[in-house]
Amino acid sequence: MALLLIALLSLSLLHHSLSCPSTHKQSLLHFKSIVAPQPTTTNDSIPFFAFDSWITNNCCNWEGVTCNLALPSKPVTHLRLSAVVPLPYTAPSTAIASLFAIDTLRFLDISENSLEGEIPSPSEGGFTSLVNLTYLDLSSNLLNGTIPSNVFQLRNLKHLNLGGNSLTGFLSSAIANLSKLQVLSIEENSLTGQIPAEIGNLIQLKVLSLSQNQFSGEIPESLLQLARLQVLDLGNNSLTSSIPDQIGALSNLSFLSLKMNQLSGEIPVSISDMKQLQSLELNRNSLTGLIPSSLFHLKMLKKLNLGASKLLLNNSLEIHPRSSFSFLSLRACGLTGSIPGWLSDQKELDFLDLSENKLTGSIPLWLTGPQIGSLIMSDNNLTGQIPSNLFNSRNLSVLDLSRNGLSGHLPVNIGNASAIMILLLSSNNLSGHIPPSITNITRLLALDLSANQLSGDSFPQFRTDTYLAYVDLSENSFYGEVPVGFGPQIRSLSLASNKFTGPLPAKLITMNFIENLDLHDNYITGGIPHWIGQMSAIYVLNLRDNKLEGAVPFAISNLSKLHVLDLSGNNLTGTVPAEMGRLTGMVDTPITYFSISDLFTFSLDLSDITTYWKGALRDLGYQRVSTYANLDLSRNQVSGRIPGELGNLKGLKSLNMSYNMLEGEIPATLGLLHKLESLDLSHNKIKGSIPPSFGSLYQLTTLDLSYNKLTGRIPVGGQMSAMTDPSSYANNSGLCGFQIQVRCEPDDPSEVEVSEGAQGEGSIGDHWLNLKWGVVYGFLLGFSVAVVVSYFAGFLYPNAPKRYLRR
Numbered sequence: 005m006a007l008l009l010i011a012l013l014s015l016s017l018l019h020h021s022l023s024c025p026s027t028h029k030q031s032l033l034h035f036k037s038i039v040a041p042q043p044t045t046t047n048d049s050i051p052f053f054a055f056d057s058w059i060t061n062n063c064c065n066w067e068g069v070t071c072n073l074a075l076p077s078k079p080v081t082h083l084r085l086s087a088v089v090p091l092p093y094t095a096p097s098t099a100i101a102s103l104f105a106i107d108t109l110r111f112l113d114i115s116e117n118s119l120e121g122e123i124p125s126p127s128e129g130g131f132t133s134l135v136n137l138t139y140l141d142l143s144s145n146l147l148n149g150t151i152p153s154n155v156f157q158l159r160n161l162k163h164l165n166l167g168g169n170s171l172t173g174f175l176s177s178a179i180a181n182l183s184k185l186q187v188l189s190i191e192e193n194s195l196t197g198q199i200p201a202e203i204g205n206l207i208q209l210k211v212l213s214l215s216q217n218q219f220s221g222e223i224p225e226s227l228l229q230l231a232r233l234q235v236l237d238l239g240n241n242s243l244t245s246s247i248p249d250q251i252g253a254l255s256n257l258s259f260l261s262l263k264m265n266q267l268s269g270e271i272p273v274s275i276s277d278m279k280q281l282q283s284l285e286l287n288r289n290s291l292t293g294l295i296p297s298s299l300f301h302l303k304m305l306k307k308l309n310l311g312a313s314k315l316l317l318n319n320s321l322e323i324h325p326r327s328s329f330s331f332l333s334l335r336a337c338g339l340t341g342s343i344p345g346w347l348s349d350q351k352e353l354d355f356l357d358l359s360e361n362k363l364t365g366s367i368p369l370w371l372t373g374p375q376i377g378s379l380i381m382s383d384n385n386l387t388g389q390i391p392s393n394l395f396n397s398r399n400l401s402v403l404d405l406s407r408n409g410l411s412g413h414l415p416v417n418i419g420n421a422s423a424i425m426i427l428l429l430s431s432n433n434l435s436g437h438i439p440p441s442i443t444n445i446t447r448l449l450a451l452d453l454s455a456n457q458l459s460g461d462s463f464p465q466f467r468t469d470t471y472l473a474y475v476d477l478s479e480n481s482f483y484g485e486v487p488v489g490f491g492p493q494i495r496s497l498s499l500a501s502n503k504f505t506g507p508l509p510a511k512l513i514t515m516n517f518i519e520n521l522d523l524h525d526n527y528i529t530g531g532i533p534h535w536i537g538q539m540s541a542i543y544v545l546n547l548r549d550n551k552l553e554g555a556v557p558f559a560i561s562n563l564s565k566l567h568v569l570d571l572s573g574n575n576l577t578g579t580v581p582a583e584m585g586r587l588t589g590m591v592d593t594p595i596t597y598f599s600i601s602d603l604f605t606f607s608l609d610l611s612d613i614t615t616y617w618k619g620a621l622r623d624l625g626y627q628r629v630s631t632y633a634n635l636d637l638s639r640n641q642v643s644g645r646i647p648g649e650l651g652n653l654k655g656l657k658s659l660n661m662s663y664n665m666l667e668g669e670i671p672a673t674l675g676l677l678h679k680l681e682s683l684d685l686s687h688n689k690i691k692g693s694i695p696p697s698f699g700s701l702y703q704l705t706t707l708d709l710s711y712n713k714l715t716g717r718i719p720v721g722g723q724m725s726a727m728t729d730p731s732s733y734a735n736n737s738g739l740c741g742f743q744i745q746v747r748c749e750p751d752d753p754s755e756v757e758v759s760e761g762a763q764g765e766g767s768i769g770d771h772w773l774n775l776k777w778g779v780v781y782g783f784l785l786g787f788s789v790a791v792v793v794s795y796f797a798g799f800l801y802p803n804a805p806k807r808y809l810r811r
């Protein structure tokens with residue numbers, strides 16, 4: 005009883021002695037009022053849970069606030085205010101300044117708060133009052149501007165983290181004043197200039213991360229003085245010149261990343277002196293020379309990424325690695341011959357990338373061990389069958405064997421590998437059908453079997469709970485009706501260049517999220533159904549070169565996101581529906597992203613979108629296609645007039661209506677398509693003159709109006725004055741203008757040219773026919789997910805040191 009009393013007494017005493025002074029309390033409440041404004045009458049639902057406890061009198065009891073018993077008058081020493089601002093809210097960075105009055109602070113963490121604006125500068129008192137601060141974390145906010153100089157006066161700082169903001173400017177050499185620093189992280193900002201050599205004075209440093217900035221120049225030699233360094237991350241900058249020869253002097257390093265720079269020269273042999281090294285990333289540089297085999301003798305090394313750095317590994321050397329890798333990328337390292345045999349002893353390998361080498365021979369059985377998670381061997385010359393053992397692993401999540409010479413059937417047990425998320429076997433010589441067991445791969449997200457010799461007319465029916473989002477079966481010999489059993493999550497479906505027959509299946513409308521549907525080059529018959537207007541997520545629709553007939557349904561105008569519509573090379577009849585002028589996706593082409601990129605939590609580079617455009621096959625980057633609009637109805641039997649409403653589609657970059665039976669005049673509104681780069685109305689029966697409004701088509705680079713009945717003066721102005729290729733105007737009924745060097749008679753142009761002009765054109769015309777002037781074939785969309793796989797490192801293999809930095 006007495007004990008309890010004493011305990012109670014002392015508790016209350018303690019409580020009393022720690023009741024926080026009004027200066028500290030006011031500072032904290034001021035911070036709160038800026039970060040979490042009082043609920044307004046319109047919205048009181050903002051959930052600032054972090055401040056729930058900030059109501060009692062004693063601020064030492066508040067969540068995130070720690071006080072020091074020994075300093076009763078000014079007790080607050082630690083503030084842990086990370087992630088108090090819930091997403092998606094932001095708060096002004098001035099909130100930081102309200103804490104400057106708490107001069108007893110030793111520890112301040114305000115990370116992950118979406119604080120917006122500049123770090124409070126000297127004129128606002130800066131950080132100068134916080135003389136005893138040892139720990140400062142402002143990372144993962146929205147801070148911009150430069151790093152204010154008074155941060156460099158916090159001489160007691162041991163830990164400084166400003167990463168994940170938008171800071172700009174140079175890193176001041178005054179950083180050298182923070183001589184007690186052990187951790188310095190400024191990663192993921194936009195700092196420029198050189199890495200100051202003075203960093204070499206920070207001899208206490210254990211962690212130095214300057215990655216993902218725009219630092220340029222050399223790696224300063226002075227860094228070699230940082231003998232205690234354990235983590236050195238200079239990745240994703242613009243560093244040049246060579247890696248310092250003596251880098252091995254950093255003998256305590258366990259993590260070294262110089263990836264994604266422009267470093268040249270050879271890998272210094274001294275790296276093999278870093279006996280503690282666990283992770284080495286030199287990928288994506290311009291390094292040259294042979295990879296020293298001593299690297300493979302580092303016992304602690306678990307992760308080695310030398311991919312795409314122009315390095316060479318001499319595959320005839322006997323390597324007896326002492327490292328036991330879990331991650332190994334030797335992408336584009338000039339490997340020749342068969343898959344290196346020493347890999348067979350690597351029992352802990354989880355990620356292996358040998359893509360873009362010149363490996364030959366078959367995939368050895370030992371590579372199919374149960375532990376491997378990602379196996380990337382695309383772009384080699386591997387032959388033979390895909391070993392079925394590979395699919396007995398429940399650990400396999402990424403398999404990319406694209407662009408090799410693999411043959412034979414897909415193993416029937418493919419579905420045993422139930423953890424596969426990404427399966428890419430494109431561009432091989434695989435034959436046979438798709439094994440039904442594939443539907444047992446419940447985590448499958450992306451399936452690319454394109455450009456093989458696969459066939460069959462029975463397709464696996466994926467379950468309705470599948471995640472499958474991306475399917476490419478194009479360029480095979482599949483036949484039968486268009487398959488639709490890919491589950492409800494499908495975002496991109498390509499079945500192009502097969503032998504599919506029958507009509508468009510109505511089940512397509514159950515694909516609620518489909519953004520890209522590519523069925524070009526098949527034998528699909530029937531009309532374009534009215535229900536097509538219900539595929540509301542669609543963004544690219546390619547039905548080119550099929551046997552579709554009937555009219556283009558006006559319901560197609562309901563596809564409000566449609567950027568690219570290619571119906572060319574069918575047997576469509578009827579007129580061009582005026583409703584097409586309401587395709588809002590082609591009006592202002594709002595930047596749209598394939599949502600498939602959201603499914604993967606890394607920056608997806610689904611590039612290599614190719615298109616027949618402006619007469620040639622071109623690459624459309626993933627970024628560009630998001631702002632690209634194209635309408636192609638060419639090579640059909642469409643008749644009637646071109647509706648003037650098409651002039652609404654102001655986002656169009658390419659419009660092709662060639663090889664139809666269009667008549668009437670060119671609507672003057674087409675001159676409003678200011679983004680138009682390619683216009684093809686050739687091989688129709690269009691009459692009248694070219695509208696003078698074409699003079700404002702400032703982006704036009706390709707024009708074809710040949711084989712029509714056009715007459716009169718070719719307009720001048722804009723790009724029209726530059727459209728001087730006579731083939732653009734050939735075989736019309738009397739065009740004139742300086743572009744074709746035919747003088748217009750001021751009063752009666754048409755008569756003169758029918759007799760004289762046409763003759764002149766005819767003689768040059770024979771010559772033109774020999775030129776392969778481009779027929780614009782429309783749009784061919786093909787993704788190549790292979791590029792993507794290089795990003796899987798980050799996706800499947802979270803970056804360990806980052807966790808370290810973030811405590």
Ligand SMILES: *[C@@H]1O[C@H](CO)[C@@H](O)[C@H](O)[C@H]1NC(C)=O
Pocket residue numbers: 046047048049050051
């Ligand atoms: C109130 O906040 C919620 C988020 O918690 C938001 O969804 C809603 O739109 C807001 N309402 C108003 C009127 O701002």
Ligand SMILES: *[C@@H]1O[C@H](CO)[C@@H](O)[C@H](O)[C@H]1NC(C)=O
Pocket residue numbers: 107108109135136
């Ligand atoms: C800083 O720390 C020193 C030593 O612990 C102490 O004497 C001094 O009062 C502190 N300064 C402030 C402003 O709290």
Ligand SMILES: *[C@@H]1O[C@H](CO)[C@@H](O)[C@H](O)[C@H]1NC(C)=O
Pocket residue numbers: 120121122148149150
């Ligand atoms: C910082 O961002 C704010 C808005 O968040 C903006 O008003 C200000 O101009 C930016 N400052 C700099 C230097 O970019």
Ligand SMILES: *[C@@H]1O[C@H](CO)[C@@H](O)[C@H](O)[C@H]1NC(C)=O
Pocket residue numbers: 153154156157178181
């Ligand atoms: C850094 O220290 C030097 C000398 O020690 C001093 O001249 C300079 O003003 C300091 N810089 C800052 C920003 O404190």
Ligand SMILES: *[C@@H]1O[C@H](CO)[C@@H](O)[C@H](O)[C@H]1NC(C)=O
Pocket residue numbers: 193194216217218240
């Ligand atoms: C590299 O850094 C830049 C900013 O400097 C950033 O935009 C880009 O996403 C980074 N790339 C990767 C792969 O992290």
Ligand SMILES: *[C@@H]1O[C@H](CO)[C@@H](O)[C@H](O)[C@H]1NC(C)=O
Pocket residue numbers: 231232233256
């Ligand atoms: C290297 O690290 C070890 C333990 O991590 C430590 O004991 C040693 O002092 C460090 N060496 C240097 C030069 O800091």
Ligand SMILES: *[C@@H]1O[C@H](CO)[C@@H](O)[C@H](O)[C@H]1NC(C)=O
Pocket residue numbers: 294318319320321
């Ligand atoms: C690769 O190693 C073999 C065997 O040691 C050797 O004969 C050959 O010259 C080496 N090639 C290069 C390019 O160093």
Ligand SMILES: *[C@@H]1O[C@H](CO)[C@@H](O)[C@H](O)[C@H]1NC(C)=O
Pocket residue numbers: 374375376396397398399
């Ligand atoms: C997955 O890999 C681990 C080792 O990383 C291994 O122990 C396990 O047996 C593997 N599981 C399967 C199903 O192969």
Ligand SMILES: *[C@@H]1O[C@H](CO)[C@@H](O)[C@H](O)[C@H]1NC(C)=O
Pocket residue numbers: 361362384385
């Ligand atoms: C792959 O092999 C084929 C024929 O065997 C050859 O033509 C081609 O150049 C080889 N490709 C590479 C990258 O070695």
Ligand SMILES: *[C@@H]1O[C@H](CO)[C@@H](O)[C@H](O)[C@H]1NC(C)=O
Pocket residue numbers: 396416417420441
């Ligand atoms: C693999 O699949 C085959 C046939 O699909 C089946 O008979 C076998 O039991 C499966 N093996 C494992 C290990 O799941």
Ligand SMILES: *[C@@H]1O[C@H](CO)[C@@H](O)[C@H](O)[C@H]1NC(C)=O
Pocket residue numbers: 419440441442443444
């Ligand atoms: C899917 O796996 C189950 C057992 O996990 C098996 O019974 C079934 O036959 C498999 N389905 C196919 C189509 O292979």
Ligand SMILES: *[C@@H]1O[C@H](CO)[C@@H](O)[C@H](O)[C@H]1NC(C)=O
Pocket residue numbers: 551553575
């Ligand atoms: C196109 O359709 C018309 C009539 O509908 C038909 O006579 C013609 O044969 C078709 N052409 C092709 C190439 O299918």
